[in-house]
Amino acid sequence: MTTILLTTINAKWIHPSLALRLLKANLGTLEEKTKILEFALRQPLEDKVRAILQERPRILGLSVYIWNHLATLRLIEALEEAWAQGIAPRPIIILGGPEVSFCDDRSPIIQKADLVIRGEGELAFRELCEGLLTDSSWEQSPSIRHVAGKCIYTHPTPLDTIDPGYRLYTEEDLSQKITYVEASRGCPFGCEFCLSSLDRTVREFPLEPFLSWMEHLIQRGAKTFKFLDRTFNLDIDRARRIMEFFLERLQPGMNVHFEMVPSIFSPQLQETLRRFPSGSLRIEVGIQTFTDHVARRIGRPSNPHKEMETLSFLRDHTKAIVHADLIAGLPGETLESFADSFNQLWTCGPTEIQLGILKKLPGTPIARHDTEWGMVYESNPPYEVLETRTMSKPSLDRIKNMARFWELIVNRGHFEDLLPRLFPEKEPPFWPFLELSDYLLSRFGRNWGIERRSLREALEEYLSQ
Numbered sequence: 001m002t003t004i005l006l007t008t009i010n011a012k013w014i015h016p017s018l019a020l021r022l023l024k025a026n027l028g029t030l031e032e033k034t035k036i037l038e039f040a041l042r043q044p045l046e047d048k049v050r051a052i053l054q055e056r057p058r059i060l061g062l063s064v065y066i067w068n069h070l071a072t073l074r075l076i077e078a079l080e081e082a083w084a085q086g087i088a089p090r091p092i093i094i095l096g097g098p099e100v101s102f103c104d105d106r107s108p109i110i111q112k113a114d115l116v117i118r119g120e121g122e123l124a125f126r127e128l129c130e131g132l133l134t135d136s137s138w139e140q141s142p143s144i145r146h147v148a149g150k151c152i153y154t155h156p157t158p159l160d161t162i163d164p165g166y167r168l169y170t171e172e173d174l175s176q177k178i179t180y181v182e183a184s185r186g187c188p189f190g191c192e193f194c195l196s197s198l199d200r201t202v203r204e205f206p207l208e209p210f211l212s213w214m215e216h217l218i219q220r221g222a223k224t225f226k227f228l229d230r231t232f233n234l235d236i237d238r239a240r241r242i243m244e245f246f247l248e249r250l251q252p253g254m255n256v257h258f259e260m261v262p263s264i265f266s267p268q269l270q271e272t273l274r275r276f277p278s279g280s281l282r283i284e285v286g287i288q289t290f291t292d293h294v295a296r297r298i299g300r301p302s303n304p305h306k307e308m309e310t311l312s313f314l315r316d317h318t319k320a321i322v323h324a325d326l327i328a329g330l331p332g333e334t335l336e337s338f339a340d341s342f343n344q345l346w347t348c349g350p351t352e353i354q355l356g357i358l359k360k361l362p363g364t365p366i367a368r369h370d371t372e373w374g375m376v377y378e379s380n381p382p383y384e385v386l387e388t389r390t391m392s393k394p395s396l397d398r399i400k401n402m403a404r405f406w407e408l409i410v411n412r413g414h415f416e417d418l419l420p421r422l423f424p425e426k427e428p429p430f431w432p433f434l435e436l437s438d439y440l441l442s443r444f445g446r447n448w449g450i451e452r453r454s455l456r457e458a459l460e461e462y463l464s465q
Contacts, residue, residue: 001055001056001057001058002033002034002035002055002056002057002058003030003033003034003057003058003059003133004027004030004033004034004035004057004058004059004061004129005034005035005037005052005055005057005059005060005061005091006020006023006024006034006035006036006037006061006063007020007036007037007038007039007052007060007061007062007063008020008038008039008062008063008064008065008068008072008097009039009040009041009043009048009068009071009072009075010038010039010040010041010068011040011041011067011068012040012041013040013177014176014177014178015177015178015180016038016169016173016177016178016179016180017036017038017063018165018180018181018182018228019063019096019097020036020038020063021036021165021166021168021169022122022162022163022164022165023061023096023121023122023125023165024036024165024168025162025163025164025165025167025168026122026123026125026126026162026163026165027125027126027129028126028130030126030129030130030133035055035057036168037051037052037055039051041067041068041071045074045075045078046078048075048078049075049078049079049082052075052079053079053082053087053088056088056089056091057091058091058092058133059091059092059094059129059132059133060091060092060093060094061094061095061096061125062075062076062093062094062095062096062097063096063097064095064096064097064098064099064100064109065097065098065099066098066099066359066361066381066382066383067381067382068099069099069103069109069381070380070381072109073108073109073112076093076109076112077112080112092114092115092132093112093113093114093115094113094114094115094116094117094125094128095109095110095113095115095116095117096116096117096121096125098195098361099362099381100113100116100118101117101118101119101363102118102195102361102362102363102364103362103363104362105149105151110150110151113150114150115128115150115151115152116150116151116152117152117154118151118152118153118154119145119153119154119155119156120154120155120156120157121154121157122157122162123142123143123154123157123161123162124141124143124144124152124154127141127142127143127144128141128144128152142155143155143157156199156201156203159185159203159204159205159206160205160206164181164182164205164210164213166181166213166216166217167216169217169220169222171220171221174217174220174221174222174223175221175223177224178224178225178226179217179222179223179224179225179226180226180228181213181214181217181225181226181227181228182205182227182228182229183204183205183207183210183227183229183232183238183242184202184203184204184205184229184231184232184234185202185203185229186199186200186201186202186203186230187200187202187230187231188200188201188202188231188234189231189261189299189300189301190299190300191288191298191299191300192298192299192300192364192365192366192368192369193298193327193330193358193359193360193361193364193366194361194364195361195363195364196230197299197364197365198363198364198365202231202234204235204238207238207241207242210242211241211242211245214242214245214246215249218249218251218254222254223251223253223254223255224254224255224257225246225254225255225256225257226256226257227256227257227258227259229258229259230259231259231260231261232258232259232260233258233260233261233264233265233269234261234264236264236266236268236269239258239269240268240269240272243256243258243272243273243276244272247272247275247276250276250277250280254280255279255280255281255282256280256281256282257281257282257283257284258281258282258283258284259283259284259285259286260283260284260285261286262285262286262287262306262307262310262311263301263303263306263307263310265306265310265313270313270317273314273318273320274317274318276318276319276320277319278319279319279321280319281318281319281320281321282320282321282322282323283314283320283321283322283323284323284324284325285307285310285311285314285322285323285324285325285350286324286325287307287324287325287326287341287345288300288325288326288327288330289302289326289327289330289333289337289338289341290302290304290307290308290340290341290344290345291330291332291333291337291338291340291341292304293332294330294331294332294333294337297330297331297332297369298330298331298366298369299365304344308344308347308348311324311345311348311349311350312348312349314350315348315349315350320351321351321352322350322351322352323350323351323352323354324345324348324350324352324353324354325353325354325356326338326341326342326345326353326354326355326356327356327357327358328355328356328357328358328391328396328399328400328403329357329358329384329385329388329391329396329399330358331366331369331372331373331375331388331390332373332388332390333388333390333391334390334391335391335395335399338391338399339428339430339431339434342355342429342430343428343429343430346423346428346429346430352410352411353406353410353411354403354407354411355399355402355403355406356403357384357385357396357399357400357403358384358385359377359382359383359384359385360375360377360383360385361383362383372389373388373389373390374387374388374389374390375388375389376388376393398434398437398438399434401437401438401441401447402433402434402437404437404447404448405433405436405437405440405441405447406433406437408447408450408455409422409455409459414452415455415456415459418456418459418460418463421463422436422459422463436459436462439462440455440458440462443458444458
């Protein structure tokens with residue numbers, strides 16, 4: 001029987017949870033009594049239930065995110081039925097993760113839990129488990145700020161005191177999945193749709209130990225590194241040091257992924273980026289909007305000229321795969337102004353454009369605009385905006401549909417031979433592609449589960465009209 005079982009439902013099989021590894025790695029003497037079980041979102045519910053029941057843990061820890069909130073709730077409900085039938089004893093259920101750190105105490109998933117850790121849990125989870133397993137007091141533990149009912153509010157974790165958990169990646173993880181790492185936590189900016197806006201402190205892991213762990217992962221065969229840092233290039237010298245480290249150790253098939261702030265690109269950083277060979281570097285750039293008054297309204301620093309300059313540099317002078325984000329439905333954004341942002345971004349030539357829909361994450365200050373801007377959101381995850389005073393529901397629905405077809409047709413790269421006909425040179429693409437997306441939805445009745453051959457035939461037919 002497992003004493004502590006840590007589990008989560010990952011978006012995909014290739015996305016292992018660093019959070020679970022951090023928790024286990026910092027459990028001290030309890031680590032050897034702890035097991036990690038990971039599931040994928042599309043995995044059958046009965047498979048997840050069966051695996052957990054077989055472990056018969058005393059403590060069940062679940063990591064909850066926006067993408068697995070409802071799936072985790074269904075999992076707990078299914079487990080409760082099994083426990084009620086006596087198939088296995090009911091464990092103590094502890095929830096953690098960003099989704100439950102801020103969601104309403106009355107939400108069903110919170111009601112299912114015995115305890116909820118709100119905030120970083122590497123130290124608090126250990127102290128809590130030690131107390132629960134020895135029937136001793138844990139409420140006054142150093143990492144716990146205060147306790148309110150079943151909710152445990154924690155202090156930020158001192159990053160120089162914890163085991164980063166990388167040693168718990170398996171050989172399968174390193175050879176076949178994405179290796180998630182973090183050199184820092186936090187973001188200094190105040191974008192109101194983001195949880196990072198609640199605490200603008202940036203904390204860094206000590207650099208030399210971090211690089212030693214990266215060396216260890218490379219020696220063990222890690223190939224695909226994705227940094228979780230929200231603002232990797234905030235400290236240019238530190239960012240360059242890490243990139244130089246990887247440049248010196250690049251092997252065939254290895255690649256690294258960074259999220260960078262486009263307005264902070266020094267000549268020195270540009271020089272380093274130029275040196276990455278093709279296929280070895282992915283850069284994620286959050287643009288969200290080029291509409292200045294909208295950016296200012298939500299507390300987002302905006303420098304469109306510098307951002308476009310950076311994107312053009314990445315296109316013309318590096319071999320990086322560049323992923324750029326836009327968000328539809330921001331307060332005060334219209335369909336026309338969103339189209340302008342999209343068309344401006346297209347001229348910069350990022351490899352991929354991700355069209356996202358604004359989400360009102362629990363706890364974020366974006367909620368302060370609800371009344372003034374007529375913001376209406378889904379009440380359940382992923383909490384997407386449905387309509388605003390300046391963007392109607394039909395317009396947002398059209399953008400959602402366009403986002404899906406953009407992913408299928410453009411981002412995935414399966415129809416590159418058709419792109420010159422779909423996007424004639426110097427012609428802004430937003431409105432034509434929006435109309436194309438309308439046509440494709442009308443033709444197929446859906447924007448998912450479409451065979452590539454059928455989609456190609458539809459595109460050819462549309463272009464021949």
